[in-house]
Amino acid sequence: MIPASFAYERAQSVREAVELLESHQGEAKVLSGGHSLIPLLKLRLTSPTVLVDIGGIAELKGISAEGDRLVVGALTTHAEVAASPEVRRHLPLLAEAARQVGDLQVRNRGTVGGNIAHADPASDLPAVALALDAVITVEGPAGRSEVPVEDFILGPLLTALGGSDVVVSVAFPIPKGKWKGAYEKYPHPASGYAVAGVAAVIGVDDGGTIRDARVGITGVGDMPYRARDVEAALVGNPATEEVVRRAAERADAEGSFSGDLFASEDYRRHLSKVYTRRALMRSLP
Ligand SMILES: Cc1cc2nc3c(=O)[nH]c(=O)nc-3n(C[C@H](O)[C@H](O)[C@H](O)COP(=O)(O)OP(=O)(O)OC[C@H]3O[C@@H](n4cnc5c(N)ncnc54)[C@H](O)[C@@H]3O)c2cc1C
DSSP states (O other): OOOOOOEEEEOSSHHHHHHHHHHTTTSEEEESSOTTHHHHHHTTSOOOSEEEEOTTOGGGOOEEEETTEEEEETTOBHHHHHHOHHHHHHOHHHHHHHHTSSOHHHHHHOBHHHHHHHTOTTOSHHHHHHHTTOEEEEEETTEEEEEEHHHHEEETTEESOOTTOEEEEEEEEOOOSEEEEEEEEEEOTTTOOEEEEEEEEEEEOTTSBEEEEEEEEESSBSSOEEOHHHHHHHTTSBOOHHHHHHHHTTTTSSSOBOOOSSSOHHHHHHHHHHHHHHHHHHHOO
16 A cells, blocks of 8 residues: 655754654654554554654664663664674673564664564564663653653553654663573564563572562563563572473463464463573573
8 A cells, every 4th residue: 555645854863853743743753764664654554744754863873881781772773783792792682682573674674762662562672671671761842761661661552652752762771790681582474573572581699599580571462561470480599490480380470462363362371481481491590
């Protein structure tokens, strides 16, 4: 299908993008890589009157280490994240997830900011963002603010972003002490999106006891979630395969599960446990 007609504006700075969005009073949308927005336009599931292209804003590109976190600019592509030596060294599970997004074309065009802002329930990065307690920097008419990912993603394709807000970056904290993490995914065979995707982080103390455990799950229902029941079953226990096996059985205790033609709700519940177990096993330090 052909999209409805729209005007096109190219912002030179984040401030200008915010002002353009504000001047069109909810009728405009940000354009980043276009890999989710353009299909929606073509299907006429959304019909903004204006697209504000932020693709030329240099400030939104790149990855930097700031203290104990890696800050990924909103326009950084999945391919850049996957290939980044800094990401691979400090947060290998983030590189691992970025490497599994869609196909080569999608990874070369799709952006981290667009992925988080779109809040597709089957996207990969939200699971990693949840497991790492990522923080989203947003610029809006009132200035910049930081929003924890758990307060940012509110539902399917629904976020805390206002109509004139732009995602500037996503900060991924680097866990402290001795830890490991992993991302495990069951990809949809056609699209590559997650039918189930699990990001896990396990930190242990010197005696081998789990002192920190975080699990983010995506793809199985309306929105990604933190599997806090699983985490509670891990913390304070020895970092063993048996402990992991028991904890992973709680993966479907939270979250909202749904089924479709490809995978029933029951199957997704099953996958949540299997992929949680796999991600946790690989996260045992
Ligand atoms: C065939 C195909 C397969 C895919 N497979 C996967 C997959 O396996 N896993 C996965 O996670 N993703 C997948 N994707 C999605 C892809 O990874 C992109 O991340 C995603 O399309 C959004 O990023 P984008 O830069 O293209 O955003 P766009 O399409 O430009 O924008 C998407 C939405 O976010 C808003 N937006 C974008 N950037 C910002 C910003 N900086 N501030 C505020 N709002 C913003 C837009 O207004 C729009 O509403 C796939 C896409 C396709 C087409």
